Amino acid sequence: MDFIVAGIVKAFQLLVQGDRETYSAVLATVKVSSLSMTVSLLIGIPLGYCLGYADFPGRRSIRTMVDTMLSLPTVFIGLLVYAFISNRGPLGEYGLLFTLSGIAVGQAILALPIVIALTATAVESLDRPLRLTLLSLGASGRQIFLTSIWEARLGLLVAAVTATGRVLTEVGISMMVGGNIKWHTRTITTAIALETNKGQFATGIALGLVLLAIAFAVNLSLSFLRRRA
């Protein structure tokens, strides 16, 4: 029990004193998760809108596929991305292996099904008369899309929060694709895994607290947005 208490105390010391190694992992995590979330939201929201709004052959099958991909194991995504971006892989020439960009690609794949599925659900649950109302006011297809997205904003916030949580806490992709390289691709979660293996519980707990703080900040800002919406 003592080592846990000592770990919490040391965690505050590391954070207050501005430990470079800790802050390097924090910065890498913020960078990579921001990048992956931006990509997954930009791609996932329009796709989720189409899946929830349009009626086309095979829609149910695609929805089942997307729902299945919600359970994709992070190590499996890591393995796939590794295979594609390693030197022998089809995307090897882009040099993404052991880079933050490579991790972001994997995390975007992890977040994409969450964003698509929850956006589709949010759009499906929009009031039926919305489309008729917008059409009757003379809205074009693009204006209907933008207004529907705005009307479904609370559902989209939930999608963003859920996907961010998954991206922030994953280990498998960061470890396999990033390689856990100190000062370079070491994220908070891979650092915690490493420090725990080394018996450095204090650093691990410190990083865990930072992760919690980031998650809290994200949720706090989204909660603020939800109140304003």
Next chain:
Amino acid sequence: MDTILRIRDVRYSYNGRPILEIGELDIARASITGLAGPNGSGKTTLLKLLSGVEKPASGSVSFKAATTSRANENTVRQRLCLLPQEPFLLRRRVYDNIAYGLRIRGGKGDLAGHIHEALELVGLDPSFAVRRWNELSGGEAQRVSLAARLVLRPDCLMLDEPTASVDMESARCIRRAVLLARREWGTTLIIASHHRSWLNDICDRIIYLYNGRILACSFDNILTGPWEDVDRSTVGCRLSDGQMVYACKPGHTAGSAIVSFCDLEACSSIPGQNMKSLRGLINSITLDNSQAVPQAAVSCGDQRFVVRMSGNLQEAKQYWPGQTVTLQYSPEKIIWLEK
């Protein structure tokens, strides 16, 4: 006639089931057209087709002589406005709901002035502008929805049961606002409603729809059956008061049919040759708005018939609500409706 909307050979079906079939329909500019008909007769579908919200499976809908196509549908839809039956407001303030149509048309400048004017038009105080969508009653929401359309000053405004679920005050405000739009801006109005006296009062013309088709007369005189065989050539529909309406047996299974009556007779008399008669009670006497012909609504049991009175207004004064009268009809002239 200066036609603003024209329909030619339009068919519309849903899941393979035909919903609407209209050969020819012209709507005159700045006119008020009423759409009447029972539930499921195709009134809402016709409004959606006319407003460009839905597209016909075949046939054409033209606005100002230009057939609505993919190329011009946005432009056309921006000149036409439909007020759906159920008021729906975006999850925003009243101000933003009314401003929505103006903004998507690139409206800038004094939006607030236009919005306050539209609110006053529908009998709401401009202070309503700051209310949120969920702080309004049903009648207020319907009036805000109407204000969101009136602010656009459309060439043609279509209203689907605008007073169906609102209180009397809201219904009065809605009626006043749409009539003002016609008078001030020459807006063409097309109104679908079950509120017959309202349609009779304000419409230049009433179109009766039944089973997706336009009828030549009021749908009051439609008998839906069941029909029973009377003899080899005659079928009959028994009314709730025991009287029977006779008709010549159709070639197909007897379904719905339109009964046309000759005239009212105050006293019971022997029907003429090839004629049959029914006794009924006058419910009301009104004027046919378009031709100023008096017409009486007569109840025979549960069935209500509308009979146009061939005499002049002076002669019509010999009848009064509550009076028992005889209706004569010719079984041969009963028109069978296609299923």
